[in-house]
Amino acid sequence: MPDLSFSVQNATVVPFAAVPIINFKLEVSNMNPAERVHSGMLRAQIQIDATRRRYDPGEQARLHDLFGEPERWSTTLRTMLWTHVTVALPQFDDRVSIDVPVPCTFDFNVAATKYFHGLSDGEVPLTFLFSGTAFYESGLERTLLVAPVPWDKEATFRLPVRTWQTLMDDYYPNGAWLRLRLDTFERLSEFKRRYGIPTWEETLERLLPADVPAVQS
DSSP, X not given: OOXXXXXXXXXXXXXTOSSOEEEEXXXXXXXXXXXXXXXXXXXXXXXXXXXXXXXOHHHHHHTHHXXXXXXXXXXXXXXEEEEEEEEEEOOBSSEEEEEEEEEOOOBTTSHHHHHHHHOOSSEEEEEEEEEEEEEEEETTTTEEEEEEEOTTOEEEEEEEHHHHHHHHHHHSTTOOBOOOOHHHHHXXXXXXXXXXXXXXXXXXXXXXXXXXXXOOO
16 A cells, blocks of 8 residues: 655645635655555645744734733644635645645634734744655555555644745735624724724724734734
């Protein structure tokens, strides 16, 4: 049966997609090329290894909602699940490169969004945990067989923070998304209408105390 290994080569922003997408280029190697991979389905669980990088004071302040006070990070800082993705395996003998597109959200109710937005620079350590099924050809008669992708197959990658920032700048220039409960939104909408405020930004500015500054990146 094939003996597959995985390596993430790079990550790029996909322009003009329906939703923001980071595309990871994944190289799949077959250490037993005599067993040709005919096709397959590959699943990847992507984790953010938050403990494998340092954080400056500004980042610590912006990540307070996720991890609390920095003095407690020895117990609260932890690996986070980012997402799950599924891609098809094409036919190949020894190695092949495939695209792993990962849709991203700017919803600040999602922990991964809070984490990415809280970083000013550097890299995000990621771990890809693979599973799935591979169909392969074996023997002189090229009999088609099936084998699972073992759960111990994984790959690591350090995603530049700038890649995520570029993605959000491209899709939401100078903007952000914030989800509200419907009753809260209705009250905010009524406040905006009652005082004739033209934009949502001005509505929130009217409600924010003047002594609350923005946290600089």
